[in-house]
Amino acid sequence: MDHQPAHARRRYDPGSIEPRWQQRWADDGLYRIDNDDNREARYVLSMYPYPSGPAHIGHVRNYTYGDVLVRYNTMAGYGVLSSIGFDSFGLNAENAAIKSNTHPRIFTDKRIDQLTESLRRIGAVYDDRRTVKSHDVNYIRWNQHFFLKFLEADLAYKAEAPVNWCPGCRTVLANEQVVSGRCERSGDEVERRTMSQWFYRITGYAQELLDELETLDWPDRVKIMQRNWIGRSEGVQFGLPIADAKGTARTDVDPLVVYTTRPDTGFGMTFAVMSPEHPRVEELVTDEQRPVVEAFRAEVSKRSEIERLSNTGNTDHPNGQHKSMTKRGVFTGSAVVNPFTNTAIPLYLADYVLMDYGTGAIMAVPGQDQRDWDFAEAHELDIVRTVRPPDGFDGQAYTGDGPAVNSEWLDGLTVDEAKQAATDWLVDTGLGEQRVNYRLRDWLLSRQRFWGCPIPIVYCDTCGAVPVPESDLPIVAPDDVEFRPTGESPLNYHESFLNTGCPICDGPARRETDTMDTFVDSSWHFLRFVDPWNPDQPFSSDAVEKFLPVNQYIGGVEHAILHLLYARFFTKALADLGLAPSNLREPFAKLFTQGMVRLGGSKMSKTKGNTVAPESFVDTHGADALRLAILQAKPASEDVDFEDIQLEGCERFLNRVWRLAATPTRDIDNTRSGQPAEPDNRIETATHRLIAATTEQYQRLAFNTAVAGFMEFTNGLYKYVQSADGPHGPTLRLAIDTLLQLMAPAVPHITAELWAIRHEGQHVHELSWPEADQAKLRESTVTMVIQVNGKVRHRVDVNADITDADARATALSSERVQALLGGSEPSNVIVRAPRLVNVVA
C-alpha cells in the first residue's frame, strides 16, 4: 500500500462526489415512500426544527443520527417514512421583522431554504414531498380545525390567568424569557397581570399521561421528569369552620376548604394559611386588618411567579431540609377551627401558598413541615410536634416516619397508619373527602404575538366569544401589517382584520388577535407527515394506522417535558375526538435523547455567539468526514464538546478505505485465487462478526463503537493485504464489499461512490442488509487466558472446541503455572473453555 497502484481510478475527493450523490438520491426519489408501499412500515423521526438559518452543529448531530437510522432501516428492508418539517412560527422571526419592518415570512422562508440546503449538504435524506411548515396556510387550517374541535369537546376554554407582563415591551413574556424577575430583552421588572387567556385542558389527561408512561420505551430520565411534572399526590380535602369571636365554629358561613397529604398531623395544625389570590380573602379579612392585607396583596401581585417561587439567595437549611425564602404573610384578623382539637387557630395570608394548587388554602403544621415552621417562627406561632423524631434529631420540622404524639386517638400509630385513620375520620364525619391532585396545570395557549397561528374566535357584544365557522377556515393574518416596536401584535391595529361579523347574530364583532403557542404546531406535525397531501382531512386514519406510533423518535432532552407532554396529550385528545384512530394512545413508541454539543464547556447558542458553522467543515473535509466524526466522538446520548469532534482522523480513515476499495481486488498484486487458507478464514470470520456487531450497534444507536469496528476491521485488512502470502481474492473482495455496505448508512457518499466503482451500475443503498452467517462467526482457534489466583500469568492459543478437561490439563501443565504453584496442588480450578482457566493455589 506504499504506492498508488496504477489502476486506482482517482483520489478521494468528497467535494466532487458528494453533490453528485445528493443529486442522485433526490432524482431517484430513493427515500420517498408512498402510502401504499408494501414493505413493513417504519417511522424514523428527528425532532421538528426551528428554522434559524443554516444548520448549526447540534442540528447536524441530531439529523445525522436520524439519517443513519433511516438508511439502515431502508437497507434492512423496511419501508421507512422519513420526513422533515419546520417549526416556523415564533418570536425569533417576529423580532427580526420588527427590527427591519419586514414581514417575518420573508425571513422564515429564507431560513427554511438555508436549513434545507444545510441538511442536503450533510447527506440527510427525506421524502421531500412530505415537508410541512407551521406557517403554511394548509397547516394553519388544520390547527384551527383542531382548536374548534377541542372547544366543542370542552378541551379548550377561556379563563382569567396571571401572566408575566413586561411594561417596557408592553407584552406578555414566556417564562423562559424572564430572567430573575426581569425581561431578558428590556431589563424591565416583570409584573404579574391577570388576563383572559385560552387554555387546552391537558389536566383532564393527567392520570392517563402518567399511567401510559409505563408503556413507552423512553429513557427513564425523561419518564421521571414527566412523572414529576405531572406530580400526582393523594390526600384529603376538608373544611375548617370559620370561628366566631368566642372561637367556636360558625354554621352560617361555609368552612374554608384546605388540602393536605398529611391528615395524620391534624393535631399539630396551629394556624391556617390562604393564598393572597384566594377568592374568600375579601370576605374573611377583618376591617381592622384590611389595610395591611390589601397592601400585602398589592405587593404580591407585582411579583412575577418566578420571583415569588424562587429562593435565590437562600441558603440550605442546617438540618438538610428545604429552607425557603423569608416567609412573607399577614394576619387576616380571623380564625378558623381545627376540627381535630376543636380550638380556634389564626388564619393568615401568605404568598408561599399558591392559588392554583389544591384549594389555595392549607392547614399549617409547623412541626412536620419546614415551610410552615419557617412561617411560624417568623410570625411567632405555636409549634406542636405530632410525629416523634428519632433520638438525636436536632432539626426543625420532622418529615420522616415515627410514632404519632400529642394526637389523642392517633398516638402511637406510624405515619401511614395515622394517615389512614385520620382520613377515615375526616371522611366518616363528613368533613372531607379523599382527593388526588396534580401539579400539572392546563396549557396556556394564548400568545400576544403576530407570527403564530391565529386563534379562530370572534368576540361579539351580544353573543360573546364565538368560534369561527369551519367553512371560514383558515383564518390567516393579513400581510399588509406594520411591524412597530410597540411590543403589541400589529393585528391590533389592522382594522379590516379586526372587524368582522358575528357568525351567530351577524352583528359587529372583533377577531381574536392572540395566536397559539408554537408548541401546538409541534404537537401534531408527525401526524400530518403521514398524509401531507390530504386536502379534506388533517390526515387519514389509514395513513396514521400504517405509520404511527413513531418507531424511533430522536431529539434533545431539553424537550423532555413540554413538547413531549403536549404531543402526547394532543395524540390522546385527537384519538378521543375521533380525529385519529381511537387506539392510538401514544405518538412516540421509542425515544432517543441525544446529547448537546457544547463549545468550551458551555451550551452553544446563537445569543452567546459561540456557534460553529458546520458548512465550513463540509467544504474542507466533506460531509462524510463530518458525519463520521460526530458518530465517533461520543456515545450519542452524551453531551459532547465541539473540540472533541475530530475530523482529521476520520478523514484519514476514509482515505484509507478509499485506497483499499477504489482498487478493484483483482488488481492488487499477489492476490491469490484457489482454496482459502487459515489466515483467509480469519478474515472471513472477522467479516461476519463485523456484520453481527454493526447490525446490533446501529439498532442500539451505539454509533461510536460501530465506527471503531469499521476502523479496526480496516486496519486488519491492511495487514492482510500486506501479509507474506498475499490476500485471497474472493475473501478480500467479500470483506471490502461488506465493509462498504455496513458503512453505507453512516458515510453514504463515499460508500455509494466506491460501490459504483467496484460494481458498475449498482447502488449500495438499494442493496439489502448483509446477514451474518452464524456458522462463520466462530473462530477456529482462540487465545486462552490462564490465571493463577485471578491474575493473568499465561496465554496459549487453543482450538476453539477444546474440552473443559483439555483446557484444565493444558493450564496445569504449563511451565508458568507449575513454577507459580511450586509443586503444591491447586485448591481449585475454574474452567471456562475455551476462553479462560483460573488456577486457585
Added chain:
RNA sequence: GCCCGGGUGGCGGAAUGGCAGACGCGGCGGAUUCAAAAUCCGCUGUCCGAAAGGACGUGUGGGUUCGACUCCCACCCCGGGCACCA
C-alpha cells in the same frame, strides 16, 4: 434539599462478572523522499528492571466472588433536572 446521570491513560472514549485501556486523537521511533507533506509500519497506563519478568492501576473506604470498571453498602467529587405543589 430531593431525583437522575457520571467519575477509567496526556485527551475523547471501549469493555453481558472472565485478558482493563478496543478505536480515535496526541506523542515517540522507523520506512519512503534530495527534502518535506502525504502515506505505510511499529511502540505508547504508572513504577522497578538491561531483559525476562514483577508490582501497582478504573473517584475513596469496605463487602460479595475462584475472579469486580461491572454486583452490594457507605462516602467524596462533577454534570443535569426539579425546587415553597401542602
